[in-house]
Amino acid sequence: xxxxxxxxxxxxxxxxxxxxxxxxxxxxxxxxxxxxxxxxxxxxxxxxxxxxxxxxxxxxxxxxxxxxxxxxxxxxxxxxxxxxxxxxxxxxxxxxxxxxxxxxxxxxxxxxxxxxxxxxxxxxxxxxxxxxxxxxxxxxxxxxxxxxxxxxxxxxxxxxxxxxxxxxxxxxxxxxxxxxxxxxxxxxxxxxxxxxxxxxxxxxxxxxxxxxxxxxxxxxxxxxxxxxxxxxxxxxxxxxxxxxxxxxxxxxxxxxxxxxxxxxxxxxxxxxxxxxxxxxxxxxxxxxxxxxxxxxxxxxxxxxxxxxxxxxxxxxxxxxxxxxxxxxxxxxxxxxxxxxxxxxxxxxxxxxxxxxxxxxxxxxxxxxxxxxxxxxxxxxxxxxxxxxxxxxxxxxxxxxxxxxxxxxxxxxxxxxxxxxxxxxxxxxxxxxxxxxxxxxxxxx
Numbered sequence: 001x002x003x004x005x006x007x008x009x010x011x012x013x014x015x016x017x018x019x020x021x022x023x024x025x026x027x028x029x030x031x032x033x034x035x036x037x038x039x040x041x042x043x044x045x046x047x048x049x050x051x052x053x054x055x056x057x058x059x060x061x062x063x064x065x066x067x068x069x070x071x072x073x074x075x076x077x078x079x080x081x082x083x084x085x086x087x088x089x090x091x092x093x094x095x096x097x098x099x100x101x102x103x104x105x106x107x108x109x110x111x112x113x114x115x116x117x118x119x120x121x122x123x124x125x126x127x128x129x130x131x132x133x134x135x136x137x138x139x140x141x142x143x144x145x146x147x148x149x150x151x152x153x154x155x156x157x158x159x160x161x162x163x164x165x166x167x168x169x170x171x172x173x174x175x176x177x178x179x180x181x182x183x184x185x186x187x188x189x190x191x192x193x194x195x196x197x198x199x200x201x202x203x204x205x206x207x208x209x210x211x212x213x214x215x216x217x218x219x220x221x222x223x224x225x226x227x228x229x230x231x232x233x234x235x236x237x238x239x240x241x242x243x244x245x246x247x248x249x250x251x252x253x254x255x256x257x258x259x260x261x262x263x264x265x266x267x268x269x270x271x272x273x274x275x276x277x278x279x280x281x282x283x284x285x286x287x288x289x290x291x292x293x294x295x296x297x298x299x300x301x302x303x304x305x306x307x308x309x310x311x312x313x314x315x316x317x318x319x320x321x322x323x324x325x326x327x328x329x330x331x332x333x334x335x336x337x338x339x340x341x342x343x344x345x346x347x348x349x350x351x352x353x354x355x356x357x358x359x360x361x362x363x364x365x366x367x368x369x370x371x372x373x374x375x376x377x378x379x380x381x382x383x384x385x386x387x388x389x390x391x392x393x394x395x396x397x398x399x400x401x402x403x404x405x406x407x408x409x410x411x412x413x414x415x416x417x418x419x420x421x422x423x424x425x426x427x428x429x430x431x432x433x434x435x436x437x438x439x440x441x442x443x444x
Contacts, residue, residue, distance in 0.1 A: 011261040014319050015190055017339065021397050036187030036195035043398050046349035051229065051314055052177050054346060055200045059175055066173045066202060067162050071154025073179060074133055074145045079153050082284035083277060084248050085130060093127035093185050104185045129182040147181035152306065155203045156277045159289050170291055170302060171214065175202035189262050191316040198311035205302035211272055214305045219270055222256060222307055230344025232321055235259040249276040258317045267317055269308045275301040318343060322399060328424065331389055341399030342422060345442050350400040351379040352438060355391050357407040359384055367406040370431060378438055396421060
């Protein structure tokens with residue numbers, strides 16, 4: 001992005017494109033929208049799915065020491081009391097005595113004056129971020145549960161199940177991805193701070209004496225992951241979180257911060273949670289959550305390294321990193337500004353667009369045959385509406401790496417024109433070679 005695009009104007013452009021091209025919509029928009037909620041459109045859902053698929057393959061399927069799970073979203077109050085979230089999972093809140101708007105006190109430079117109306121702000125109060133859920137057939141007759149404020153606790157309470165079922169050798173991890181919920185006082189900055197969000201996370205169980213070694217190991221693995229999905233290292237920074245700002249369960253935390261258009265903010269986190277969670281759940285549930293090492297005839301509560309990857313913040317970072325405005329030639333020899341999303345090929349929602357040059361039966365039939373031949377192996381899209389130039393621009397805006405055009409020459413030479421998104425260079429490729437051509441391009 002240019003210097004101009006690192007302003008709020010740049011964020012507005014990204015939000016506008018996200019809606020226009022079907023990445024992100026405001027939640028419940030036809031009813032005025034619900035603050036802190038966003039819906040993923042077809043392109044956004046595909047982008048998010050590509051991210052989670054790559055993450056699952058890299059950290060679960062390609063490893064022999066990781067066990068994937070998908071745990072319940074609603075958990076009983078006892079879980080959150082034991083984990084410390086009922087007591088410690090809170091933000092300082094202030095309310096304006098005049099307009100009644102609420103704000104997080106730790107985000108205000110002036111905690112005495114309302115930034116919206118200029119009225120006086122009341123005294124800060126701690127506001128718990130968990131969403132309570134009433135469970136029962138009639139109001140007041142059931143028990144209280146909570147939507148999970150983090151996905152970690154589902155893995156901790158299943159620690160014994162994994163041990164009993166799979167008998168893993170330590171170190172090993174439990175991984176999952178899914179939704180979490182936080183009743184944010186003031187959701188803001190598009191996908192950055194929202195009430196319903198998505199995480200990818202694993203708890204890696206280790207011996208206490210080895211925590212520093214594994215902390216550094218996962219630190220490097222997280223950098224490698226960011227490289228793999230195409231985030232620029234120049235926009236990412238490590239922050240050693242000071243003692244008074246760490247979560248209640250952490251002995252050491254590193255935040256990986258990204259240069260979003262609205263400023264440098266947290267993208268991912270790496271925490272050393274010690275044996276806090278397993279010890280607390282052992283005490284609260286009266287179930288032994290220790291690990292027995294048969295070779296050493298030793299029983300102990302494992303310590304935990306926790307890498308956390310925010311899916312929504314990853315999507316936002318990729319949208320920010322990929323967005324570019326460039327000069328491009330027009331059909332009449334002039335120049336225009338094209339908007340292009342330069343996604344890494346592995347995460348792009350559409351890998352190749354199949355385009356007939358014009359809406360003529362012979363051209364459309366030829367293009368559709370190519371679409372049918374490639375759709376099982378690649379993420380392809382068929383598009384026949386508008387001029388070929390407008391379709392190129394449309395594909396640029398959703399980040400499609402290659403456009404494949406079936407034209408009149410294709411009827412005789414059995415070749416198509418393949419256009420590269422980033423260079424806009426075109427080359428003729430035999431239709432029979434398209435599969436191997438694309439395979440090579442996406443392997444590079």
